[in-house]
Amino acid sequence: MMQTIIFYALAIGLLTLSFFKDKQKTKKSLKKAVKALENMMPQFLGIIILVGVMLAVIDPDMISKLIGSSSGWYGTIVAALVGGVTLIPGFIAFPTAALLLQGGAGYMQVGAFVSSLMMVGVVTVPLETKYFGKKVTMARNILAFLYAFVVALIIGKVMGEL
Amino acid sequence: MKKFVNRYKFFLVMVLVTIGLYIIDPIAGDKAVDTIGFSFKELLSVLPPIFVLLGLLDVWVPRETMVKYMGEGSGIKGILISIFLGSAAAGPLYGAFPLAGVFMKKGVKFSNVLIFIGAWSTTKIPMFLFELSALGTKFALTRLIASMIGIFVIGHLVDKAIKKDDVDEIYANAAQMNV
Incomplete structure (x- = not known):
């Protein structure tokens, strides 16, 4: 504000x-x-x-089941995918992420979710393409998606899940 | 009228989808309308100043100035300015693209444009404060540091992966655009 x-x-x-x-x-x-x-x-x-x-x-209960802390890399992939295709404003995203944690999601999965949520934007691809063309847009989004796993890995280590 | 329908195709289809959702599931429909209202307010409050600044930037700041501070050979200064502008920004990522367009029009180096987009997407200061309170210091700090590194890694890889011809084409396109 x-x-x-x-x-x-x-x-x-x-x-x-x-x-x-x-x-x-x-x-x-x-x-x-x-x-x-x-x-x-x-x-x-x-x-x-x-x-x-x-x-x-999208039902938050379903998400937290899919990305629970025991869901490992599988859950991390789901989390990154969900983060990538959705575009949620920050003021909703972080409370949602906190809810997911309370609902049993792991830090790794939430890290992947938040990271890909912020950096990957599937719904904004047409807009991004208008300015950056197909190649740059694809490259940036794919790399950002992959990087979400790097973030998940680092957070998993720091938070003691790995 | 036809032109309007064509331009707002996506929007109109989405309105129909929302009405459809309302009919099938009124509770979900209500939820959707709530979120849309909220986002719409965000859009209306955040975007006007961004576009006013964008217009002023385009008219007042000469190309040479932008090139000097953020163009080829602007070095570490250009990188720092790009991070600062991206991190200080308000609003969702889609607000960054038109600004990036003006940057390119004014001759800002491509890697700096990518850093700007990266910073806007992930290191915004108020967002960080929000994350801090919602998810805890350890989580938020770790993610911030990892994201900072990521901005450079992703920017560098995209910069390397794209041929010069393609970058030239993007710049030519930006120069032609109505901002």
């Missing part, structure tokens, strides 16, 4: 400064901002609804 306020203060401050320095340029930059936002809107809105529907359908 704090950060959003800082961002608004920064944006409004710089916009005011820009306005006093050059009205034309300010107008141009605002036009660009609106155009860029409108350009992305269809994707943003679609993604939001997709995520909402996914979260409503």
Whole structure:
């Protein structure tokens, strides 16, 4: 929340400064901002609804059964896959992860889940492709997915599960 | 109208899916609507300043400045700025892509763009505080350090795996884009 306020203060401050320095340029930059936002809107809105529907359908109980602490690497793979295909805002993701831990999920699996959740974005692939092309998008997402297992391994060691 | 339907195809299909879900399972439908409302509020609160800053950046900051600080030969300074900008950012990862587009348009080095995306995805400071309280210090710190290393590993591997021609094409595409 704090950060959003800082961002608004920064944006409004710089916009005011820009306005006093050059009205034309300010107008141009605002036009660009609106155009860029409108350009992305269809994707943003679609993604939001997709995520909402996914979260409503996925049952946390089922997930914690699949990725329990005795589920080992199999559970870690499931966790990374679930993390990769879902896109959950952080303020929901971490409490969910905490619930999963309480529900019997292992640290390794939760580590893989959180890591791939943040770095891999299957639902945002079309958006990413628009800017980075297919090759970079695929490479980045696949590598980030694999890296989730490195994170799981390290967390498993540190938390004493391995 | 046709153009609108075409552009918002994905969105419209998802609205129909949500209505379908509501009919089949009203409880799940309610849950979905709740989450959508929440995310929509997040989107509306987080995105406007990002796009205003993006517009200002595009109009005011000359290419030479961006190249100097984050372009080829910007070295460790460029890397640090990329991490800082990514980590200080607010909002979900999809907000990072349009900014990355402007960066490329302005001549920011490709590996720095990748580091920026990596930092945005995983080392955001407020998110870290959230993780700390939800999952504990040991877990959060370990993951932060592992992710930091991961940003460089992934960025480096992607940078190496992609041919120069492909990078040039991505940059040409970014230059043409309406931000």
